Amino acid sequence: MKPGQVCKYIGLVIIMMTTVFLLNACNRHSGQDEIRSAVSQLPQTLDPRYAMDAASARVNRLIYRSLVDFDEHSQPIPALASWRVLSPRLFRFTLGPEGRTFHDGRYLTAEDVAATYQSVLDLPDSPLAAEFGNISKIEVHDENTLDFFLRDADSNFPMRLILGILPLELIATNHDFSAEPVGSGPFKYVSWRQALHLERVKDKQRFRLEEVKDPTVRVLKLVRGETDILQGDLPPELVRYLQKQHSLEVQESQGTNFAYIGLNMRDPVLSNPLVRQALAHAIDREAIIQHALVSGSRLAETILPPEHWAGNADLQANAYDPGLARELLQRAGVRLPLKLVYKTSTDAQRVRLATMMQAQMHEAGIALEIRSLDWGTFFEDIKRGNFQLYSLMWVGIKTPEIYHLAFHSSAIPPTGANRGYFMDKKVDTLIAVSDWTNAAARIHEQLPYIPLWYEGQFAATQKYITGYTLQPDGNWDGLVDVRRSKLRSVFPGKNTLEGFK
Incomplete structure (x- = not known):
């Protein structure tokens, strides 16, 4: 390479790196560091006691933690708590150390668990009331331990306890959890103005969930770099179109x-x-x-x-x-x-x-x-x-x-x-x-x-988005570990520096 070409090359690299630095500095204040997802619909409610639509269930899994979750074989496993069967109609749950801090700083205790489930039983319009109608009494022993007494024997009872836990103090004041949710999950609520904004607790990474009803518009937003993640709710021809885009990664599963x-x-x-x-x-x-x-x-x-x-x-x-x-x-x-x-x-x-x-x-x-x-x-x-x-x-x-x-x-x-x-x-x-x-x-x-x-399930992401895992049931748990690469293209329509020589 001739000296003049070397200087020109070095100059171009300096300009590009400076531009990246300046854009990143601006992005920290403009919200462009958010990881963005365009979805076909946003939740109907952020109160887990009323959530029945798919989007609500998926977001509430991120905001709240439940007593029980499931492994890849759909078998119940401890989440907030482990359990023992004391009799066919009596189950004791013991809270573990993980996930015990609500997003407002309160410490999650057995009293919160009892209040959450009791509130469902007391609400006249919760669609989950019948699901827990077999509970006759909930008894708290200490901040870590509580018992569920059942009217009839139910060997599968732990599987039912997947409701997100709410703070007792807020339940007592009839807090509007749908407008301002407070949970102890991996994401906390930030705001909901047009788009739903969440923050990942472990690293303060911000996320933006935007409702875009038209599937073609969602695809175009991804191709143009106006969003980072798409999952589900597309016809096969649009998925095939996304698979042809070199700037994108597409996952599929049964x-x-x-x-x-x-x-x-x-x-x-x-x-x-x-x-x-x-x-x-x-x-x-x-x-x-x-x-x-x-x-x-x-x-x-x-x-x-x-x-x-x-x-x-x-x-x-x-x-x-x-x-x-x-x-x-x-x-x-x-x-x-x-x-x-x-x-x-x-x-x-x-x-x-x-x-x-x-x-x-x-x-x-x-x-x-x-x-x-x-x-x-x-x-x-x-x-x-x-x-x-x-x-x-x-x-x-x-x-x-x-x-x-x-x-x-x-x-x-x-x-x-x-x-x-x-x-x-x-x-x-x-x-x-x-x-x-x-x-x-x-x-x-x-x-x-x-x-x-x-x-079937599919997800399409920008190539600078890494760590997103597609789930067979289409949940959005992949957001827990997803990352954005530090270096992104500063050129419109490009997601990498490919093509610049």
């Missing part, structure tokens, strides 16, 4: 989140089991998975996947057969075409899936009217039972207790999530004795849900 069509069992037409069977045979799930879902998606027959320890791998699929579906409707005495209203969100991918099912059902003599609503209105309608058909997804489910929450006759909203008002004494009995295999079989036979699929 998923475990259960997509389904919910039915209102109080509806005079849908209460007929022949009609429900017809609906199940009117959907070509395999075609939808092949053409409209991301890699790692697969057919589902019940909430828990077959590899789960409480799963049922012997359930027979309701194969796509529009002729049989039409025959079942005629046997049910239904006049064709059968007109039904299907509610979904305004998310483009959800509307697309609904449109595909609408076309398939037409072949079976079903005229499906799609009503796409903004998420808040849609979810309120579902919780109130204001629907004929709707589609949602159960996310992050680890235990068979979900069958109680979703299908037991005591779990009618607002104290549970049996939104279709499904009543079946046999299912209640099977759930009561923890016969999960036969409970799943009975539910599959009765079809209060039309099972669809377990949706």
Whole structure:
């Protein structure tokens, strides 16, 4: 290299390094050091006692800590506390040393745990009230130890205790945890103005979660470097587009989140089991998975996947057969075409899936009217039972207790999530004795849900983002260890210094 070229090269390097230094100095004050994630929807609530939507569950896992968590085999493991079974109706929990400091500086004790669970039992409108209705008494021994007394024996009781723990003093003052959450999790709440801002406790790294409803806009923001992380809620063609971008890393995995069509069992037409069977045979799930879902998606027959320890791998699929579906409707005495209203969100991918099912059902003599609503209105309608058909997804489910929450006759909203008002004494009995295999079989036979699929998972990140781990249930726990490289491109549209020679 000639002397002049050496000087020119050194000068360029100095300019680039100076620019990086100046930008970093500015970024410390402008918020650009935040790790940014564009999501399809932000939480409905940051109060874990009311959280039922996917985004709320995912964020609350970051802000709060629970007594119990789960390993990779969906078996319960200690989180805040370990436990002993003193009798079939008495469980003792002992708090460990980790995660005992609330974000406001208070020390987490057994009194806080007792107050949290007692508050759920006392709240008239918590959807989790039925889940903990078997608790007869909570007794605190000291700051580390408490006992849960049950009305009926429940060997799976520890699996239920995944609720984020709240401070007793704030519960007593009716603090609005959704507006200003205080937990002891790895992230603390900073603010929520347009975007949700969190701070990782261990290193004060800031995070920005921005709601961007349009999937194409989310993708463009990532490609342009306007956000750092995308996860889920994209059609396969956009995922393939991201995979072609050299500035990005894309992870994929098989998923475990259960997509389904919910039915209102109080509806005079849908209460007929022949009609429900017809609906199940009117959907070509395999075609939808092949053409409209991301890699790692697969057919589902019940909430828990077959590899789960409480799963049922012997359930027979309701194969796509529009002729049989039409025959079942005629046997049910239904006049064709059968007109039904299907509610979904305004998310483009959800509307697309609904449109595909609408076309398939037409072949079976079903005229499906799609009503796409903004998420808040849609979810309120579902919780109130204001629907004929709707589609949602159960996310992050680890235990068979979900069958109680979703299908037991005591779990009618607002104290549970049996939104279709499904009543079946046999299912209640099977759930009561923890016969999960036969409970799943009975539910599959009765079809209060039309099972669809377990949706595959993917995450796309900028290459300067490292350490992000994709989870099969789509949770956002990967944010706990994610890092931003110290050196980023200072040139628009570039994520590395590649190309400058």
